[in-house]
Amino acid sequence: MVLATALGEDLSRAFLQGLPPGSVYALIAIGFVLAYKTSGVFNLAFGAQAYVSAALYFQARLEWGWGILPALLVSVFILAPVLGLILERLIFRHLRTSSSVAKLVVAIGLTVAIPSLFDVLVGFEPVAGQTPTGIIPGGASVFYQPVGVYAFSRDELMAMGVAVVVMLGLAALFRFSGIGLQMRAVVESPRMTELNGIQADRVSAFSWALSSVFAGLAGVLIAPRFNTLAAPDFFNLVVVAIAAAAVGRLISLPRALAGGLGLGVFIAFANTFLPEWALSYPILAPIQDNVAPAVPFLVLFALLVLWPAVRATKEQADPLSGVDPPPPSLASHERSAGLTVATRVFAVVFFLTVGLVVFTQADVSWLFLVTQSVILSTLFLSITVITGLAGQISLCQGSFAAIGGFTVFQLSDRYGMSVLVAALIGAAVAAACAALLSLPIRRLGGVWVAIATLAFAFFFDAVMVKLPWVGGGGTSLLQGTRVPRPTIGPWDLGNDKAFLVLALVVFVVASLAVIQIREGTTGRTLRALRGSELASQSIGISPARSRVMAFALSGFLAGLGGAMLTMHQENVNYTLNFSPFAALFWLVLVVSLGSRTVEGAAQAGAAYALFEAIVLRGAVFGWIFRNTDRIPGIFPISPKWRFIIFGLGTIQFARHPEGLVEFNTRRAHRRAEALMARLGRSRAASPPEPDAPVTEESVP
């Protein structure tokens, strides 16, 4: 009551109200810091690990009828550490000496793959409105009012207590215990740790198991907050937690706790006072709903850009890294002329055949999927430019694509503009936004670009989409963001086949442009930067200018793809198409299949739209047997397998950054060339046939 009197009831209530969500952010931030400190991996899959434990707890409690203790024991203290051990043993142990960007890409792949793999193995299906109860009886229904102005539920008190106890426990582990010291040493140099007689593999495994336990504990504690238990929400929370952890430069546990609590309290203040202030100051009215959800992402972005100390927390280079064989070069490999010709001939023949079949045989649903795959191929070319050419990981391509889509919607809806013109304007707006975004982050490197773009994606998701002049506001929520199909003179592209032709033309033009850029000065500049930034600068290349250009090009392609997708679906469909979590899968696909070539983007587009229909639903067997009734009984397979297969496909990124398909194409071509050379040699060296006429040339 003293506090309430001193600070005012609203203020103290808002403060207390912010503590429970703040402690949830803090709990995940502490777990994230633990994982980062002890593995050196920027583990975006932390949310996926938390989801798995929460989902098993949910399944055990509600479906299998287990008690709290056995469910907690199995989900947090058995499944979580086992998952951590598996990740360490099968994946991250082999990536210890890989770049931090390679590890981040693998973590993104796991973020997509792990929840789906769990759902498929356990048969878990999230049900809307069904969430598990907390880990103490009556957690959500019994309240306490320790200071009179705000009633804490048992669940909230539990989360706050666990956050503080966990922080103190981990701080003690690192400060006083031998294993804590060993964990930090292994992150810096596993080999030098072994020179001290310490078994680095065992220490590393322990680190992963421990951080996974905390992921599981955080997952189970925060699950009751969600209306539906879904992996994207956990991913969202991890990004919020990274903002909290960034306050402690990603290494300080007490500051991560303070950062989490501070964020919670700040958001509660914004929620409490902004509506009141908006009554007095109408200028605040349009933003009052959007400030609170944007806070963590703005904080994260600002910390990365304005506080160099956060970026300076990068891991120390291992002084014994020279012991390992040299990693694959980051510079783009040149293809041989033979392979280029062979690939182009194959592509033309393949597309002509497929095109002929589609135009003559395909029904509406197949036509839809093929058109979608062509449009996505255009969109994925934006990843080819930013990741394949410029070597940057951008996690906001979905936002750029959405900008293209929303521009088409706004211009056609408000001003009745031709959607084709609007699409080009949308692409230009997306390019401008991308260039603007790249300005503050142009000096960031590696994983920090990825995190800054992720913060932007969530900011766009939380704030921009809700603005009436972007996403259409409340009216669009009811009516959708409708967009008409274009017409060009006498041609009505409302016809699906005609629209497919337009999509193909756009893809071909975009592909030729990307090839021209790749082979031209810009492409060579970007390749030089990937090879060595220092060497590039020494010959007068400006990294900042090149990166701004790469972002602008990438934004243009993403915006164009987004606009095309919007016209095709006649609706923006933001959540389905462009949300940050949905767009993670784009990167996963392109990186798995081939991030440096146009073919890679085309294959990724096809995989996104067609893999499920052709492979997982067994259509390919229907074609082979010429009868859909003869498709084997195991089909259809769960569509989640595409997330699992391509998500796990990113694991090869560290060894083959060019992508699996590109790697295998080159290997097959090299083998074919070697075979041809061997055949040529053996023919030249073989003796003349016994009955062959002896000529002057055959006499030695």
Added chain:
Amino acid sequence: MTPILDLRSVSAGYGPFHALFDVSLSVQPGEAVALLGANGVGKTTVARVATGLIAPSEGSVWVNGTEMTGAATFRFARAGVAHAPEGRSVFATLSVEENLRLSFRQSKGRRGVAPALDQAFTQFPSLARRRRMLAGDLSGGEQRMLSMARVLVEAPRLLVADELSLGLAPIIVDEIYNDLARLRSEGTALLIVEQQISHALALCDRVVLLEHGTVIWEGPTEDAEARVVAKIFDHAAGEEPPA
């Protein structure tokens, strides 16, 4: 006598790159051996094979009579083989005290840490003054001092010292070689990889000369006159080999 280290016909390299070809080398207990050669002949690779950082592609590695070919690095360390690698050899993100703690906890157990720390700080008072400082913020000489403090307190059976003098002031190099001489007097065998041959020749009993990844000569230090060694270095730079 069983050699403390015995490399038998070892070939090794890094992925597709081969650095050593059929190298045989042994170090007896208490002996000091200098491994000399020009830049890039494979000296550091020999040191890495000798401490398990690299597994040989051919041949075998024996430590104190036990075959250790392909064994993990920590097993070499536990068998008494210490390695002071080339360049930075301390944990930059740990404090000076934590660096020593990490080492002593493993070698001396929980109760042995405090006396070992006292001993290290008595021998190196400048480290005691910087005990809370991050090791990465120390000067190159202080970092070498820290890595020497770790081995001086718990003398290993064999110390493989790789280019200890690299980038250090002459006075610091003298101090480090004094420490090595003290270690040797306590019974530790030394395998010293060096380019500054004068210090190495003054300390060692035997010299092994390496060229293009193979041993081209080995013998007592007295026979390895400095000028002969210098000629071999000149040969590596493109001149005629010595007669």
